Structure formats: C-alpha cells, structure tokens
Amino acid sequence: MGRRRTPELYRAPFPLYALRVDPSAGLLIAAGGGGAAKTGIKNGVHFLQLEQINGRLSASLLHSHDTETRATMNLALAGNILAAGQDAHCQLLRFQIHQQKGKNKAEKAGSKEQGPRQRKGAAPAEKKSGAETHQEGVEFSVENLHEVQTDFSRDPLQKVVCFNHDNTLLATGGTDGCVRVWKVWFGEVEDECQ
Incomplete structure (x- = not known):
C-alpha cells in the first residue's frame, strides 16, 4: 500500500519561511x-481565515x-502588529480586519428591478499592489509602520524576531551573532536598548 497523502490546508505560490497564528482573529x-x-x-505575506x-x-x-523584493524569513505577532524579518531589516506592519455591513435597503430594492442583463466580463488582471481583499464581506488592510536595520554583518540577514510578554520590547538576532533589543512604541521601533 502506498503512503497516505496528508491533506493540504493551503498552498502558497511561494516558498514559506514563517507562519504565525492569531487565535483571537482566527488567522x-x-x-x-x-x-x-x-x-x-x-x-509576500498571506493572511488566511481559519x-x-x-x-x-x-x-x-x-x-x-x-x-x-524582500522575502519575509521570520515573523512575530503582537495583537495586530506584525514584525517581519526581511533581509537585514525588521519591518513592522499593522493589519486590520473590518466586517462590511450588508447592503442597505435601497440597494436591495434596486436589485429586484428589471433592467438590462449584466454580463460577466473577463476575469480581472492580477493586482500588482498586493493589497487584495479576497473574501466577500471582509475589508482587510495592511499598513507599513516602521523599518529598522537589525543586522550589520558583511552579509546581513535577520534570522529571528520576538516580542516580550507585554509587547513593549522587540528582540532580533541575525547572522552577525548579536541579539538586539528594541523599544516598541505605538508601532515604531524607537531605539536599541543598551
């Protein structure tokens, strides 16, 4: 008997380097x-609804x-703030999910009126911005907050990142062998702690 194939939950269009789960949002x-x-x-960074x-x-x-041009190699999550290790830098991102309200009465009433038949056009071309919302009724936004260089070696690469228990400090480590701790204030990395 052949090996049993494990079912796939999701297949990304790129090699995956980092995964994080946000249990409060089901992401x-x-x-x-x-x-x-x-x-x-x-x-890219893909946000999946579980x-x-x-x-x-x-x-x-x-x-x-x-x-x-930067592949995210490591991630840390603090509420709706994401710290993403990209090359020698740590990029802070804020994501927000908004549930869209249903159609108003005028839109619902208008949908029953007889009029010219609407044809489906060709499928829209892929968006180049990467700011795509894929689920009906959900508006999703991602904002770049701040970026800081975290590795200073000849071939710099941030390898790990994590927040402390109250999300006020961010620790990073890279190929230069240094652990650096940064103060995080309202989504900005202010300075390195001594």
Whole structure:
C-alpha cells in the first residue's frame, strides 16, 4: 500500500519561511517568497481565515500583502502588529480586519428591478499592489509602520524576531551573532536598548 497523502490546508505560490497564528482573529499568517532574485517567484505575506467546515479545518485567503523584493524569513505577532524579518531589516506592519455591513435597503430594492442583463466580463488582471481583499464581506488592510536595520554583518540577514510578554520590547538576532533589543512604541521601533 502506498503512503497516505496528508491533506493540504493551503498552498502558497511561494516558498514559506514563517507562519504565525492569531487565535483571537482566527488567522494564519504565512510569509515567504523567492527573495531579491528575479526568478518570477513573488514575495509576500498571506493572511488566511481559519474555520471549521463540516468538521474539517479550512483556510481561505483573506489578503495578500506584496513585500516587493524582500522575502519575509521570520515573523512575530503582537495583537495586530506584525514584525517581519526581511533581509537585514525588521519591518513592522499593522493589519486590520473590518466586517462590511450588508447592503442597505435601497440597494436591495434596486436589485429586484428589471433592467438590462449584466454580463460577466473577463476575469480581472492580477493586482500588482498586493493589497487584495479576497473574501466577500471582509475589508482587510495592511499598513507599513516602521523599518529598522537589525543586522550589520558583511552579509546581513535577520534570522529571528520576538516580542516580550507585554509587547513593549522587540528582540532580533541575525547572522552577525548579536541579539538586539528594541523599544516598541505605538508601532515604531524607537531605539536599541543598551
């Protein structure tokens, strides 16, 4: 008998390097990419909605955030603030989820009126901004807050990142072998602690 294939929850269009779960929002955050090389593999952070459907775990893409030429190699989560290790830098991102309200009465009434039939056009071209909302009724936004260089070696690369218990400090480590601790204030990394 052949090996049993494990079911896939989600398949990203790029190599994955970091995963984080936000249990309060029911999100799985997946990040990675092809890096700076022009291989055609995009770099991004995907925000996935986790839910149980008929007793099975399901993940649907809510939002795709394009990180341009930088692949996110590590992540830390503090509420709705995400610290993303990209090359020699730590990028702070704020994400927000807004449930859109249902159609108002005028829109609902207008939908019953007879009029010219609306045809479906061609599928829209892929958005280049990476700011795509994928689930109906949900508005998702990602904002770049602040960026700081965290590794200063000849071939710099941030390898790890984490927040402390009250999310006021951010620890980073990289290929230069140094652990650095940064003060975090309203989504900005102010300075390195001594």
